[in-house]
Amino acid sequence: MAGRRPEFDKTCALDAAMRVFWKKGYVGASLADLTGAMGINKPSLYSSFGNKEALFILALHQYLEKHAKDRLTHLTAQNLTLKQRISGYLLATVRGQLGEGTPRGCYLAQGLSETAGEGLPKAAVQALKAADEKNMQQLVDFFRGDLECQRLGLDQQAEKAALYLITLLHGTASLSRSGRCGGELEGILEFALRGLGVD
């Protein structure tokens, strides 16, 4: 294999792009913002990632994998009460929205909101909705399958319970973006848990 070697790490550049989209959204992120943060120029971006739309989708998957995926493990942690597990899930998610070393809010929620504005390409909308549905389904499956949830009857209203948590977390993401501090957001979680009936 011949050819000049890339002067940038592709994963690292994608991570930088993810943060730009995370912070500014799709329409708010310009190619100048992206190439500036990634430390590359436009031809490198286009040859490595396709175009802005493809980069957005790749960055979305990177976000889901590196920042969103792990949180679900709290729900099935061993030797913890249901309240402790859900509390851990919510707390981990909210802390990930507070912007310590990352932008504030949630990449997925930010993108989904942009869905209503006609500024997103079709493929981006599809990727966002697919990720949303997958996340929703994982929560539904948890409420249906967990023994303690079944004992509380939460399995009978799994969709509503899942949507309730998703709503709360979209809300905390939005409030974090508007400048609310961690203490304020974490104080909300007491009410959230009572809404589920787990305390």
Add this chain to the structure above:
Amino acid sequence: MAGRRPEFDKTCALDAAMRVFWKKGYVGASLADLTGAMGINKPSLYSSFGNKEALFILALHQYLEKHAKDRLTHLTAQNLTLKQRISGYLLATVRGQLGEGTPRGCYLAQGLSETAGEGLPKAAVQALKAADEKNMQQLVDFFRGDLECQRLGLDQQAEKAALYLITLLHGTASLSRSGRCGGELEGILEFALRGLGVD
């Protein structure tokens, strides 16, 4: 007073601008979008409203006055239980986010989220944060002053309770923008009320 008469109704044009910002946000709304929806051209827009930033702030106040203000009256309606009043407030707000004859979501929540993206002028950010704080304060005053709330001890955690409701409503606004239907969002409110401890 001499001079040619305006060929458009200023309030009606402002309403059209409000809907564009409501749907697309500040950065997503172009002057072409705005003038197209308002039925005027750029010089008319600039002579009547100043510039994009001033128009955004005027449209924000129009939104608060025409779409957000009335909802709070549900909280102090006579001859209704606390649960009925809060439920009425939440239901009215969610229905206003569902986009029947209006864009989906919430103008204020959309703008506040954009606060984190560096695309908003300073004056717009100030106006949004002021409206947010005012709304927050009104809810806090309600939880502090309402007799039934005092009986439940909600007056002792008024800030947290207010922030809990605001979070939920930012969440429903976000979910509405991502395409969720009214039935899904209204189903969440049962959990929301239980979180407050009012059922």
Add this chain to the structure above:
DNA sequence: TTCAATTTGTACCGATTGGTATAATTTGAG
């Protein structure tokens, strides 16, 4: 060394961004 393969930086593309200058048009007052 030569050549093909790959990445780089620069310079450019048409389209659109927010914003304005200017002149034509319409009005009421004198």
Add this chain to the structure above:
DNA sequence: CTCAAATTATACCAATCGGTACAAATTGAA
């Protein structure tokens, strides 16, 4: 009718938008 005041439409501005053409630079294979 005349003239000033106000709104209109057209055309234009520099800057930025997403995207690309192209040549210089760097590499491994022959």
